[in-house]
Amino acid sequence: MQTASPLTAARSANTPPLALPAAPLDQLALDLAAIFANSARMVGSHIASHLPDTETLLAALPPGALQGSPDTYTRHLVYGDPLERFSAMVLVWRPGQASPVHGHRTWCAYRVLRGTLTEQHYQWDAASRHARHTNTVERAAGDTFSVPGGLQHIHALGNASDDIAVSLHLYGVSRDHIATGVNLLVPTAEA
Numbered sequence: 001m002q003t004a005s006p007l008t009a010a011r012s013a014n015t016p017p018l019a020l021p022a023a024p025l026d027q028l029a030l031d032l033a034a035i036f037a038n039s040a041r042m043v044g045s046h047i048a049s050h051l052p053d054t055e056t057l058l059a060a061l062p063p064g065a066l067q068g069s070p071d072t073y074t075r076h077l078v079y080g081d082p083l084e085r086f087s088a089m090v091l092v093w094r095p096g097q098a099s100p101v102h103g104h105r106t107w108c109a110y111r112v113l114r115g116t117l118t119e120q121h122y123q124w125d126a127a128s129r130h131a132r133h134t135n136t137v138e139r140a141a142g143d144t145f146s147v148p149g150g151l152q153h154i155h156a157l158g159n160a161s162d163d164i165a166v167s168l169h170l171y172g173v174s175r176d177h178i179a180t181g182v183n184l185l186v187p188t189a190e191a
Contacts, residue, residue, distance in 0.1 A: 047111050047144050047170065054113045054141060058166065061090060068092035068164060073099065078168075080175030087175045093117065093165040098158025101131055103184040106172035109146035112139045115165030119145070122154035122188065130189040154186055 058066070065076045069092075079088035093115070101122055117139045122131035131154045139145065139157075147153035149172070159165040173181035 047109055047146075047168070054111070057168070058113055065090045066092060066166060068094045068097075070094065073097040073159075075169075077175055077178060084174035084176075086170055086172050087178050089169045089171070089178065091167045091169060093157075093159035093167070095159055095162050095164070099156050100183070100185055101154060101156045101188050103151040103154045103186055104147060104149045104171075105181050105184050106149045107147065108149075108169060108171050108182065109144065110167050110169040111144040112141050113166045113168055114141055115159065115163050116140050116161050117157050117165050117167060118160045120156045120158070122156075122186075124151040124154055124186070125189065128189055129187070131186045132189045151184070151186065 061078055062076075065078055067076075068074050073094070074092045076090045076092070077087060078090050081087065090113075098118075101120070103124075119137045119139055121134045121137065123134045125132050131151075147155075157167075171178065171182045
């Protein structure tokens with residue numbers, strides 16, 4: 001009797017069964033995607049348990065990290081891992097500001113520190129090569145969420161309230177790649 005490899009076990013525990021891959025490297029890619037998806041969930045869990053007091057975190061931010069812009073939401077780099085494994089950003093959302101619809105090139109985990117964000121979820125439609133809106137979720141201060149890289153989780157975040165919202169985002173890229181290594185913009189289908 002053969003036992004499943006750790007990679008196959010991770011894939012089968014976290015992903016639905018798929019058709020047999022065309023090549024061994026396709027199977028490896030599926031297995032690694034499952035491992036990365038689990039890593040994103042673990043990062044989100046650590047944010048929730050290690051940063052329970054958002055007011056203390058907000059008070060400890062560098063000067064200027066809570067400044068917004070009247071034009072668009074603002075991203076402030078507040079930490080770059082010295083080993084270049086991840087970066088942390090504080091995003092400031094004035095009323096009415098929102099991100100574009102996007103997936104991620106890397107894992108992402110975020111926590112709402114102040115206010116409420118509205119998260120629009122989308123599902124990728126490979127046939128039309130567009131994302132279709134599926135639902136909307138409100139994220140209040142203290143809520144934490146994480147996603148793997150790729151098109152498994154496509155969303156847009158925004159502030160539909162009358163107050164400023166602030167969120168902390170961790171991304172699996174070095175500070176030097178934060179501008180190009182995070183968002184994967186996708187077109188949306190008309191409703």
